[in-house]
Amino acid sequence: MIHKWVSPYQLFLAPALTAIFTFFFIPVLAAFLISFTDFDIYGLADISTVRFVALDNYVKLFRDPLFWQALKNTFYFVLIAGPLNVGISLGAAVLLNSRLVKLKSLFRLNYFLPVITTLVAISIVWQFIYHPRFGILNYILHIVGIRPIDWLGDPVWAMPAIIIMAVWKNFGYNMIIFIAGLQNIPQSLYEAASIEGASSLQRFWYITLPMLAPTTLFVSIITMIGFFQLFTEPYIMTQGGPLNRTLSIVLYMYREGFQWWHIGYASSIAFVLFFIIFLFTLIQLKFQKDSK
């Protein structure tokens, strides 16, 4: 009988944990090791050509202007789109949570719809929306008296264009989490504040924001982790251009790893990405602790 030696919980855990261990943890470790080698297209054909090169990939990365460009672009994207996304989703949640609003679920659904849709399809739709001559965005801007913008063709506007689309696509997700957070704030707090004569702005500032702090932290962290992995939007809409202004870390990793087969080098890029995400999460957690 099998269960004389194996406990039932082990049988329940085995399939999932084996899969996760083999196809997640081992690859993470392997990537770490590969990042210290010169694994490339020759290594793909014959693994014995792969040599240990210590920190060479990381040194090279440090001196690679294209990597710095990708790093800069990704930070630009995360540091603008991230706060914008959190701010707008909080605003939308507060508005939709108002007692004055009718048809709440309809509005909620409306704002939420972009979240579940396929990013590739949405990027294609927006590429046409951003069309400098026929796009509906420039048409709307024209109605309000703004000159046409070559959204995806102008090095200055390409990243803002991607940011606008990313915020549109994602804010509904955080909005739902914020609405749940708002509903957990005891109504008595607001009633007490009203009796004391607090204005609605004061109530927002002194009750809503502090009570939502854990939710905001959670939302900020998951938004940031997701945004650091920017890939599909520039892959589809700009191919990293113009002038590499929308080249992201992951797009650069994809090109180096899966187009040029610089597997060792691309692994070091992936690890730098991991390190940045890790660092940012720590900073945000620390920030939260200090503000308490």
Added chain:
Amino acid sequence: MKFKSLILHLFLIITGLLTFLPFWWMVMASFMPEGQASVYPPRFFPNPFTLVQYKLLFQRLNLGRAFFNSLFLAVTVTGISLFFNSMAGYAFAKYRFKGKHQLFKLLLSSMIIPAQVTMLPLFLMLKSMGVINTYLAIIIPGLANIFGIFLIRQYALGIPNSLIEAARIDGASDFQIYYKIILPLCKPILITLGLLTFLGVWNDFMWPLIVLTDSNMYTLPVALANLMGEHTRDPELMMAGSVITVLPVILLFLALQKFYMSGIMMSGLKE
């Protein structure tokens, strides 16, 4: 108060319409004859209404095949991972064993590792297994996932132990308890997780782009991205392709909206 409410609704309606506008234009342009979506000022209704883009996609451009690939993979991965994740989640919720909390913490904290870190070695592994450009290249990495285990565990924690003990006294085996008691009780969370997984696989782009190299194996997003390379000047055709890709997930979401929302809110709960 009346005035304030009016302003608020006006604001919500305008921003709501703006949020919806890309979808509106996508659907309308997909019914336009060639060239009609490339005019100034832009049109917001097709005239005449035509299905020619859809016919082209299915009859000449083989998008039906990509649709099937996407559907097959999303269903398969969802089924298998639900099975694996639910067993593991149940074990974490209801069994006591040494190192359980440490193991669970290790799993949770590793959720911060971005998937891109695993992609290069995973590709090499799957290549040596000879499954690149097959369905298995998508299925294998999706067999189980930490978030799914977490979600099931959170839910299963709420199941009373007395139910499990009663079944044990009645002589039920561990697997029978899982199958006949836990799974039915976990039905809401299984639907939630199933929906999240299905949407995740259906919408995924980077990994399928890497491992599916033959056009017969493409999923819809990969096929669409590929099509865009050749049809940059055919917005009507590309919008039809986008509608085909997006419509199934929207319908599925609308049908199971309640479960999806509760899933998001649960993921926001703290340990």
